[in-house]
Amino acid sequence: MHGRVKVRTSEEEKARKDKEKQEKLKVFKNAMQRIQEKRKNSELDKELLELSGKVLSSNPDIYTLWNIRREILNIFRKDIEGEEMSQMYDAELHLTEYCLKVNPKSYCAWHQREWVLTTRADPDWNKELSLCNLYLKLDERNFHTWDYRRFIVSQCKPPLKGEFDFTTEKLYDNFSNYSAWHYRSKMLVELYPDLQGGRPIEDSHHKHELKMVQNAAFTDPDDTSAWFYQRWVLGAVKTTISLVVYTVTPFKTTFAFSKDVNEEFVMSKTRLYVNNEIVTGEWKSCVGNQYDLLWIFDHTTPIKDDLDVKVEFEKEDKCTQIIPCTKYGNSTYIGKNEVSFQRQYSQAVVEELNNQLESCRQLLEMEPDSKWTLLTTTIVLYCIDAKKYHKEVIKNLHLLKVIDKLRAGYYDDLITKWSIEEQLCLDFKTNECRLFKVAFDERISCLPHLQYYSYCEEIDLSNQNLSSKILPSLVVLQHCRKLSLENNNLTTLGNFPSLDLRELNLKGNVNLAKNEIEMLKEKYNYKIIY
Amino acid sequence: MSFTTKDVVLKEDRPKSLLLQKHSDYLASYGLNKDDYEYCMTEYLRMSGIYWSLTAMELMDQSSRMPKEEIIEFIKSCQDSESGGISASINHDPHMLYTLSAVQVLAMYDRLDAIDVEGVVRFVASMQQEDGSFYGDKWGEVDTRFSFCAVMCLSLLHRMEDINVNKAVDFVLSCMNFDGGFGSKPGSESHAGLIYCCVGTLSICKRMDALHADELAWWLCERQLPSGGLNGRPEKLPDLCYSWWVMSSLSMLNRIHWVDKKSLEQFILACQDAETGGFSDRPGDITDPFHTLFGLAGLSLLGNTSIKAVNPTYCMPQETIDKLKLEPQILHI
Numbered sequence: 001m002h003g004r005v006k007v008r009t010s011e012e013e014k015a016r017k018d019k020e021k022q023e024k025l026k027v028f029k030n031a032m033q034r035i036q037e038k039r040k041n042s043e044l045d046k047e048l049l050e051l052s053g054k055v056l057s058s059n060p061d062i063y064t065l066w067n068i069r070r071e072i073l074n075i076f077r078k079d080i081e082g083e084e085m086s087q088m089y090d091a092e093l094h095l096t097e098y099c100l101k102v103n104p105k106s107y108c109a110w111h112q113r114e115w116v117l118t119t120r121a122d123p124d125w126n127k128e129l130s131l132c133n134l135y136l137k138l139d140e141r142n143f144h145t146w147d148y149r150r151f152i153v154s155q156c157k158p159p160l161k162g163e164f165d166f167t168t169e170k171l172y173d174n175f176s177n178y179s180a181w182h183y184r185s186k187m188l189v190e191l192y193p194d195l196q197g198g199r200p201i202e203d204s205h206h207k208h209e210l211k212m213v214q215n216a217a218f219t220d221p222d223d224t225s226a227w228f229y230q231r232w233v234l235g236a237v238k239t240t241i242s243l244v245v246y247t248v249t250p251f252k253t254t255f256a257f258s259k260d261v262n263e264e265f266v267m268s269k270t271r272l273y274v275n276n277e278i279v280t281g282e283w284k285s286c287v288g289n290q291y292d293l294l295w296i297f298d299h300t301t302p303i304k305d306d307l308d309v310k311v312e313f314e315k316e317d318k319c320t321q322i323i324p325c326t327k328y329g330n331s332t333y334i335g336k337n338e339v340s341f342q343r344q345y346s347q348a349v350v351e352e353l354n355n356q357l358e359s360c361r362q363l364l365e366m367e368p369d370s371k372w373t374l375l376t377t378t379i380v381l382y383c384i385d386a387k388k389y390h391k392e393v394i395k396n397l398h399l400l401k402v403i404d405k406l407r408a409g410y411y412d413d414l415i416t417k418w419s420i421e422e423q424l425c426l427d428f429k430t431n432e433c434r435l436f437k438v439a440f441d442e443r444i445s446c447l448p449h450l451q452y453y454s455y456c457e458e459i460d461l462s463n464q465n466l467s468s469k470i471l472p473s474l475v476v477l478q479h480c481r482k483l484s485l486e487n488n489n490l491t492t493l494g495n496f497p498s499l500d501l502r503e504l505n506l507k508g509n510v511n512l513a514k515n516e517i518e519m520l521k522e523k524y525n526y527k528i529i530y
Numbered sequence: 531m532s533f534t535t536k537d538v539v540l541k542e543d544r545p546k547s548l549l550l551q552k553h554s555d556y557l558a559s560y561g562l563n564k565d566d567y568e569y570c571m572t573e574y575l576r577m578s579g580i581y582w583s584l585t586a587m588e589l590m591d592q593s594s595r596m597p598k599e600e601i602i603e604f605i606k607s608c609q610d611s612e613s614g615g616i617s618a619s620i621n622h623d624p625h626m627l628y629t630l631s632a633v634q635v636l637a638m639y640d641r642l643d644a645i646d647v648e649g650v651v652r653f654v655a656s657m658q659q660e661d662g663s664f665y666g667d668k669w670g671e672v673d674t675r676f677s678f679c680a681v682m683c684l685s686l687l688h689r690m691e692d693i694n695v696n697k698a699v700d701f702v703l704s705c706m707n708f709d710g711g712f713g714s715k716p717g718s719e720s721h722a723g724l725i726y727c728c729v730g731t732l733s734i735c736k737r738m739d740a741l742h743a744d745e746l747a748w749w750l751c752e753r754q755l756p757s758g759g760l761n762g763r764p765e766k767l768p769d770l771c772y773s774w775w776v777m778s779s780l781s782m783l784n785r786i787h788w789v790d791k792k793s794l795e796q797f798i799l800a801c802q803d804a805e806t807g808g809f810s811d812r813p814g815d816i817t818d819p820f821h822t823l824f825g826l827a828g829l830s831l832l833g834n835t836s837i838k839a840v841n842p843t844y845c846m847p848q849e850t851i852d853k854l855k856l857e858p859q860i861l862h863i
């Protein structure tokens with residue numbers, strides 16, 4: 001099915017080929033029939049082994065034939081022992097080797113090899129490892145061979161450092177070997193985790209990997225493999241889950257988290273106090289899933305004016321954090337936590353990042369239109385100090401939209417995400433009202449981190465680039481009364497979530513059919529402006 | 531180490547419009563000649579072949595051209611009464627891959643009553659291992675493809691409670707890689723086909739939250755090459771079936787707009803064979819039902835209105851999924 005080029009042939013040639021095929025087919029059908037007869041009659045013998053072997057040699061994917069061979073070998077090994085059985089297993093390995101030459105991606109043949117080696121008493125793992133080395137020389141990207149290598153390693157357990165060094169060797173052969181980068185990533189976190197700091201990779205190795213991967217990426221900036229690895233190494237920081245904001249009103253109490261959490265997490269880590277008494281109640285996911293960003297807390301404690309409300313949250317380091325609240329107008333209590341999206345690296349790694357930034361900038365001067373250099377420069381800037389370099393980062397992303405047109409949609413969403421992060425930090429520190437309105441020049445195309453604004457009463461998303469695919473995300477706006485989606489690109493309202501609104505503005509969505517609005521009007525009784 | 535991107539160049543005389551009639555003719559005649567060489571040599575995956583053809587026909591609203599009763603009889607005869615599993619063809623052994631294909635075909639025909647459903651549930655559940663993974667059959671091959679087969683199959687039968695869903699999810703998550711993608715087992719390299727299987731599993735189990743959505747979707751959109759086509763791993767050639775594996779995954783991640791739809795559509799259309807009908811893996815290659823389905827399904831995701839809407843998780847018509855009242859998860863953005 002793959003890679004078979006259609007070739008034009010003369011009538012004569014075609015007739016000859018067809019005849020050849022019909023001959024082959026006859027032989028094939030006879031053999032298959034014979035095999036199935038023998039199996040039905042329980043003649044699981046050497047002849048059947050031979051017959052099935054012949055068919056498999058040219059059709060290694062007929063899985064049932066491998067099953068038959070295992071059945072036969074399972075019977076044989078009850079009676080035959082030692083050298084004789086060993087030879088039979090060797091023959092089986094030989095057959096799989098032959099089949100893998102026909103089709104190096106045959107799942108069946110690879111699996112048969114694993115079966116033989118885990119079934120026989122005398123597997124020669126070193127020989128298998130050498131075979132892998134050979135196969136990886138023939139095709140360094142065959143993922144079946146890599147999987148098989150991992151299988152052997154899991155069985156004979158050589159020192160992992162040896163495997164790590166093997167990836168280094170492979171990469172210095174060819175930096176473009178994504179499979180080797182992948183394997184390296186697994187070895188790296190296994191061999192060198194940062195046990196004290198809780199980061200994925202220990203400091204000196206983090207630095208070393210950054211150096212190595214940059215060297216690789218700069219050797220050939222058009223090859224993508226190293227850039228993916230680099231982006232991962234850059235992102236290898238500690239992440240924790242925090243309670244970002246809680247909102248307590250007489251009607252509803254909600255808790256928003258930085259990541260999706262389950263009921264058990266919320267229940268065990270979060271405690272709401274009213275006048276120094278723990279409030280008990282039931283937790284409900286906002287969307288109705290097992291894990292969610294926003295949790296609704298159903299309780300019967302009356303929420304009135306002049307209460308003392310606070311929340312205790314147990315952080316990952318087991319320390320308990322007390323999040324106080326601010327009172328807003330009519331018996332509404334909102335507690336905002338400190339938020340930061342800045343990645344936390346060690347000092348040594350930050351120094352290395354600054355070095356890399358310098359080299360990136362130099363390379364960029366020579367080739368200002370190099371996508372990967374520009375993208376990496378941008379990400380490094382974001383990693384070092386997202387706030388300080390914000391303007392430059394956004395400018396670069398706009399440039400990337402032009403250089404790398406195919407992925408313009410990705411860059412748009414990244415501009416949105418990083419701009420929202422900027423505004424969020426400010427809003428959480430200084431904004432005293434319950435309004436969210438985009439406060440930067442970019443038009444947003446998606447709604448990242450929207451649960452952070454779950455406390456808002458008014459959400460103004462007018463004059464943006466929002467399409468209907470964002471509508472289900474609005475479900476976190478559980479306290480919103482006034483929502484504007486004026487002048488966006490909505491096309492349908494079929495997936496508009498159920499919200500407790502008073503007013504919804506849908507004006508200026510020119511491709512939105514009137515009957516869609518009528519349907520929404522029938523369903524909900526809030527005011528819809530259009 | 532000078533080096534050029536692996537890609538294809540689309541020729542000027544390539545097909546530029548959708549040849550629906552040709553494809554429907556191609557699939558209707560495929561397998562009519564039971565002595566056709568290709569047909570006979572692919573007997574070991576017949577059940578999936580039927581699923582590819584029928585789904586493609588359904589998407590073109592042409593499924594009446596398939597021999598419905600014959601297909602249902604065939605499926606019945608492929609169920610193993612002992613294990614409950616279904617095989618690729620008569621005289622072959624039951625396997626997860628073909629059990630799923632059979633269930634998908636019967637779901638589209640609304641004829642799940644034709645087989646022993648309890649048997650299927652028993653077979654699928656018996657394949658789950660202590661670590662949550664699934665075997666393909668009793669011989670012990672483990673692969674995330676089989677996890678997907680299991681949850682797809684059981685959700686179509688509304689019998690998810692017969693397996694340990696949390697463990698199934700945990701196993702799939704243990705296959706996540708540095709790039710946010712997934713491979714066939716823990717430690718395996720990311721591959722768009724297996725990403726589809728793993729994201730699909732999480733979509734059915736409603737655990738999409740566990741994904742690193744932005745990292746994964748970025749890796750996926752980087753599969754698009756200048757020709758517009760998509761490859762399945764970095765530095766590989768484009769292949770039409772990845773239009774499905776990548777685009778369906780991006781659809782579940784709600785980030786389909788991260789690839790350039792226009793140029794992908796051009797690539798897909800260029801994979802049609804204007805003479806024989808059907809789609810192939812790359813322009814100029816021989817067509818087959820597998821790529822024909824994924825070409826059509828890919829176009830459907832891109833919004834082509836002459837094809838019925840396809841569900842990105844199940845790769846079946848959306849109307850079938852609606853009828854079964856299934857709601858696989860799609861991420862918020």
Ligand SMILES: [Zn+2]
Nearest residue numbers: 769770771811
């Ligand atoms: Zn393909």
